[in-house]
Amino acid sequence: MLPRTYPEENCSIARSLEILGDRWTLLVLRDALRGISRFDALQAGLGLAKNVLADRLERLVGAGILDRRLYQQRPDRSEYLVTEKGRALWPVLVAMMDWGDRYCSPLGPPRIAVHETCGGTLHAELVCDGCDLDIEAIHVSTRAGPGARRRSP
Amino acid sequence: MLPRTYPEENCSIARSLEILGDRWTLLVLRDALRGISRFDALQAGLGLAKNVLADRLERLVGAGILDRRLYQQRPDRSEYLVTEKGRALWPVLVAMMDWGDRYCSPLGPPRIAVHETCGGTLHAELVCDGCDLDIEAIHVSTRAGPGARRRSP
Numbered sequence: 001m002l003p004r005t006y007p008e009e010n011c012s013i014a015r016s017l018e019i020l021g022d023r024w025t026l027l028v029l030r031d032a033l034r035g036i037s038r039f040d041a042l043q044a045g046l047g048l049a050k051n052v053l054a055d056r057l058e059r060l061v062g063a064g065i066l067d068r069r070l071y072q073q074r075p076d077r078s079e080y081l082v083t084e085k086g087r088a089l090w091p092v093l094v095a096m097m098d099w100g101d102r103y104c105s106p107l108g109p110p111r112i113a114v115h116e117t118c119g120g121t122l123h124a125e126l127v128c129d130g131c132d133l134d135i136e137a138i139h140v141s142t143r144a145g146p147g148a149r150r151r152s153p
Numbered sequence: 154m155l156p157r158t159y160p161e162e163n164c165s166i167a168r169s170l171e172i173l174g175d176r177w178t179l180l181v182l183r184d185a186l187r188g189i190s191r192f193d194a195l196q197a198g199l200g201l202a203k204n205v206l207a208d209r210l211e212r213l214v215g216a217g218i219l220d221r222r223l224y225q226q227r228p229d230r231s232e233y234l235v236t237e238k239g240r241a242l243w244p245v246l247v248a249m250m251d252w253g254d255r256y257c258s259p260l261g262p263p264r265i266a267v268h269e270t271c272g273g274t275l276h277a278e279l280v281c282d283g284c285d286l287d288i289e290a291i292h293v294s295t296r297a298g299p300g301a302r303r304r305s306p
Contacts, residue, residue, distance in 0.1 A: 006180075008200060009180075010263045011183075011253075011263055011264065012249065012250045012251075012252070012253025012254045012257065012258050012262060012263060012264070013179065013180065013183055013246055013249045013250055013253060014180060014253075015253040015257035015258065016249040016250075016252055016253040016257065017176045017179060017180065017249070018176075018257075019257075020249070021175065021176030021179070022174065022176075023170045023171075023174030023175075026166065026170060026174070027159075027162075027166065027167060027170065030164075030166055033293075034294075034295065047161060064256075085256055088252055088255065088256070089252060090279060090293050091244075091248040091251065091252070091277050091278065091279055092245065092248040092249055092252060092277075093166055094248075094279055094293075095244040095245040095247075095248045095277055096165065096166045096169040096170070096173075096245055097165045097166055097169075098165075098244065099165075099169055099241055099242055099244070099245060100164075100165025100166060100167075100168040100169040101165045101298075101300075102241065103217075103238055103241070104165065104168035104169065104171075104172075105165050105168065105300050106300075107299070107300035108298060108299035108300035109165060109298035109299060109300050110163045110164055110165060110297070110298055110300045110301050110302075111164065111165070111295045111296065111297060111298050111301065112295060112296050112297075112298040113279075113293055113294075113295050114293065114294050114295060114296055115279075115281040115283055115284065115292060115293065116292040116293065116294050117284070117292050118281065118283040118284040119283055120281040120282050120283015120284055121281070121282045121283065122279050122280065122281055122282075122293060123279070123280055123282070124244050124245075124248055124277050124278070124279055124280075125244065125277070125278060125280045126243060126244055126247055126266075126268075126275050126276070126277055127275065127276055127277075127278045127280070128268040128271065128273040128274070128275055129273050129274045129275075129276070130268055130271040130272055130273015130274065131268065131270070131271040131273055139268060139269040139270050140186075140243050140247075140266055140267065140268065140269065140275060141187075141266075141267050141269050142187065142264045142265060142266055142267060143264065143265050143267055144263070144264060144265075145254075145261060145262035145263055145264050145265040146260070146261035146262060147254075147258050147259075147260035147261035147262050147263045148263050148264065149263075
């Protein structure tokens with residue numbers, strides 16, 4: 001079994017993966033961002049087991065990424081709406097789209113991320129606050145930040 | 154068991170997750186990008202089981218994200234170097250850092266992604282090729298691309 005949390009890690013990637021580090025979780029979020037909000041529609045689209053979907057939805061609601069809202073009573077039926085915290089994951093998903101388009105999609109991008117306001121195409125790019133230029137990904141390193149533990153390298 | 158591939162999916166996020174959709178895989182890549190290249194050092198830093206690390210390294214080498222190189226013989230010892238395809242995942246990792254910093258790091262960012270050339274701070278941002286402005290993540294939708302299957306919505 002893989003652990004679900006990384007108590008030894010003081011790392012924002014590890015903390016994101018505590019929530020997102022599962023194949024289905026990001027695909028559920030992808031479909032929720034496309035406006036697929038109901039359990040049956042999510043399940044039909046993804047083709048995953050109901051108990052797995054229920055678990056992932058529960059976890060996404062618990063993490064504040066989805067909001068559960070009752071849309072019908074007797075029997076109760078809920079839909080799942082993406083919160084601001086969930087929409088803030090667009091750059092993660094678009095960065096994955098870009099990489100998958102480049103390295104895993106020989107026929108070309110299956111889907112395009114669109115800026116609704118102007119109809120342009122969106123990509124996730126590294127942006128530098130120092131020189132104000134997009135940069136080649138190769139020139140990246142990391143250093144301790146304000147939330148680092150003492151003696152963090 | 155979760156499937157490792159999504160044959161029904163024609164989606165670059167799903168294809169990326171076929172390779173990356175595992176907590177440890179992205180943490181192994183994170184450390185490899187920091188220059189930790191040897192098995193023992195990766196294992197000590199991550200604290201994961203040797204067989205799990207061996208499996209994830211094998212998968213990353215098979216996917217062309219890491220290169221295995223012998224650095225010692227008798228006994229044979231290999232190191233793992235990140236390829237261009239692996240470095241191209243920086244935007245995914247930085248997007249996760251940014252999100253984790255914002256929502257999961259109350260004490261502030263544990264680490265800062267640095268543009269080595271100028272020393273500036275890096276972030277992963279959605280960039281629009283239509284209006285040339287960074288945009289709010291909320292105004293995103295997707296449409297079929299050139300690699301879409303027929304009748305893709």
